[in-house]
Amino acid sequence: DAGVIQSPRHEVTEMGQEVTLRCKPISGHDYLFWYRQTMMRGLELLIYFNNNVPIDDSGMPEDRFSAKMPNASFSTLKIQPSEPRDSAVYFCASSKNKGQGSSGNQPQHFGDGTRLSIL
Amino acid sequence: TQLLEQSPQFLSIQEGENLTVYCNSSSVFSSLQWYRQEPGEGPVLLVTVVTGGEVKKLKRLTFQFGDARKDSSLHITAAQPGDTGLYLCAGGGATNKLIFGTGTLLAVQP
Numbered sequence: 001d002a003g004v005i006q007s008p009r010h011e012v013t014e015m016g017q018e019v020t021l022r023c024k025p026i027s028g029h030d031y032l033f034w035y036r037q038t039m040m041r042g043l044e045l046l047i048y049f050n051n052n053v054p055i056d057d058s059g060m061p062e063d064r065f066s067a068k069m070p071n072a073s074f075s076t077l078k079i080q081p082s083e084p085r086d087s088a089v090y091f092c093a094s095s096k097n098k099g100q101g102s103s104g105n106q107p108q109h110f111g112d113g114t115r116l117s118i119l
Numbered sequence: 120t121q122l123l124e125q126s127p128q129f130l131s132i133q134e135g136e137n138l139t140v141y142c143n144s145s146s147v148f149s150s151l152q153w154y155r156q157e158p159g160e161g162p163v164l165l166v167t168v169v170t171g172g173e174v175k176k177l178k179r180l181t182f183q184f185g186d187a188r189k190d191s192s193l194h195i196t197a198a199q200p201g202d203t204g205l206y207l208c209a210g211g212g213a214t215n216k217l218i219f220g221t222g223t224l225l226a227v228q229p
Contacts, residue, residue, distance in 0.1 A: 033216075
């Protein structure tokens, strides 16, 4: 089975440019998560969706960041305009629903990330 | 704000040594997961523990959830170079959201 697919794997661009990161979750997963990972701040949750609807975007750092999930098999994270401090590895993850009465969170399945460098 | 602090941050040991990684919080979690991340890849789930005091073993790895469900530990026996990676704990609650720990970077030298 295909895992979570992210593109591009690497992106290098100049500050001020628009950046779009893409994610295809695992088929049948109800939840999609966007994370950012840096040495200083670790793995931070930016936003997550349930059945294509944004549930919690409290981790989105600024209005320059936006995320969409137009259908169950595709999501984008956009940064406009980009700044050097946005440089990080961005991960997308998906999971099944926790379910009623189930104990423990479902595993989150991560893509291989997009390494973003803003010059 | 829920925080998960891991210690140590970095650990470099020789093959064959034992080690323990700790994950601590002041918050109670309904479950605790451990992930391992290798360079250039995303984290991969190792285990989920859900009951206070629960112990789970995965080959040479032993995971324990604290009695009060606020902390967890990961013990590796006879570490091997293949154990090298970033170990992340993650706390779960009523939602599907996870709070990830600060991470422990382990290097096992042959």
